[in-house]
Amino acid sequence: MSTRASTSTGQRSASQADGDHDGNRPPVIAVSALTKRYGEVEAVRGIDLAVHAGETFGFLGPNGAGKTTTIKILCTLAKATSGTATVASFDTATQRDAVRRNIGLVFQDTTLDGYLTAEQNLRFHAELYGVPKEAVQPRMRQVLDMVGLWDRKDGLVSTYSGGMQRRLEIARGLLHAPHVLFLDEPTVGLDPQTRLSIWAYINELKAREDITIFLTTHYMDEAEHCDRIAIIDHGKIVAIDTPEALKASVGKDRVQIHTADDQAAIVALAANFGIEAAVHDGALTFSVAGGEQFVPRLFTELGVPIRSVSVSRPSLDDVFMSYTGKTIRDAEASGTDPMRQMAAHMRGRR
């Protein structure tokens, strides 16, 4: 189907941003030393990355990490403070219209006109993007079929559910057959079932369209759908690789325990095993190699009554934690970060 790089070793440095690909085709998205300041706040602090044709590339990080700012620069909606970015070999700063013709966009917040029907929304888009007149009707049918909305095309968009609106936006983003589809938090605000169905549609369109997908998310499970992901925190990429390789790079299992006295257990873990533990999401959490073999030792040697134990294989959550020292939920809860506050403020304003 699509070309994809499968690296087996965990490469941690961001200088490996190019991934591993046949060097013949230039990257569809190339970003180099990109920074963006809003007054005093540095939203993006030097990002390098390359995304290749046919890839699904995910940007993973907490709210306010710089994901949306980067996507806005790539979509020509914001100007970089320094550094360069090209999309489909066009410079995002100097060849804006060429970039725009080659990208499709689905934003976090809806950009549909609720007073128009689905078909009218698509027709508006086709005219603005200069889709050849004879191609509009068949292409419209094609993209609406793809997201299962063809028989609802005459309905007013304001009568659509949240999931249907998101599907319609994806269809609209594809209407002018872009080379890159940007999805900024494509499933945010949707219930779990609808999120799954959106992903089913995204996977389907990957099978049918020759397209590169660049998405941002702060859901760990969604990042698993990507061929490669970049973990971004505080405006910097801290890791970039395939999900498998990133998980393998952690190498440890995650153990979560509930004890009678968490503070005593933290002390005991440090003293008896040399393990650093902390309370995350309501449970005492730590990472250890060979987690299942470790559990019997834990019971005999901890010295603090244990109520329950769970051991899990490393997930992207653990990857995020091993690179940033916190879970993604912790990162979002710390509202003291000025950039995060600003991000929340800007979302409210839009």
Add this chain to the structure above:
Amino acid sequence: MVTDTVTPAAESAVVDSIRVAGPAGGRRHDLRAISIVWRRELIRFRSDRLRAVTSLVQPVLFLFILGTGLSTLARRGMPPGVDFKTFIYPGVLAMSVLFTSIFSAGSIVWDREFGFLREMLVAPVSRASIVIGKCLGGATIATFQGIIFLALAGFAHVPYNPVLLLALVGELLLLSFTLTAFGVMMAARITQFQAFMALTQMLVMPLFFLSGALYPLSGLPSWLTILTRIDPLTYVVGPMRHAVFSHLSVPASAQHLLAPGLTWGGWPVPVWLSLGIVAVMGLAMMEIAIAQFRKTE
């Protein structure tokens, strides 16, 4: 380092997708963009009948309630055979497009709040074509609104003369365009709909009252004379009243009293210059709006 590469030819056989060739851009593309932005305004106006009715309420009140109420008082100053309603009709006609034009520009603020503006601003078209489409759209629906009010001309003893009606429609179109451009210029800066409403409410009534819609422009105190000459609406209401009175069979003295024509310190401003001023103002404000929408973060 394994890449299961599929050759592009084989891939396109699997992918039954219609490759839409990248548009070349250029003037035809811009025209398509202007046209679709314009058409969207019409579609939305058509689906919003309530707005069409409610925006007629105010001019109808002015013409029939205020007009009839004041006519007993005004009769003493009016030349015989001329109804006060006939006198204020051109000004109230201008008013009938005032709110619709500015509010249709206000939909930009609305679009910004609901996100649709972004769909337009990320498209590979010049910002100019979006702004032009918006100005023409607002002008069209406001003129349409004016035409509905024009149908009531008979109640104010204004004759349904085709030449007169055509002249009035043309003047309404010009006025609507300039007012929409003014609204779009403001909407480029204002991010909240409430703020936009408050600001337009604050500006619209002075514009109307200073235009000479309800009183003749001659023999006013000098401070008011100056203010009326600054109001752009004056330069449309004047020619419209002139057009109406030149199609009435009233004595020259009555016409001289009620529709004396616009003067600058005694110099009579010709109709073409009057309308030209309005057109230039509209174009200038549209140009400012385009410049504001071109700014990137």
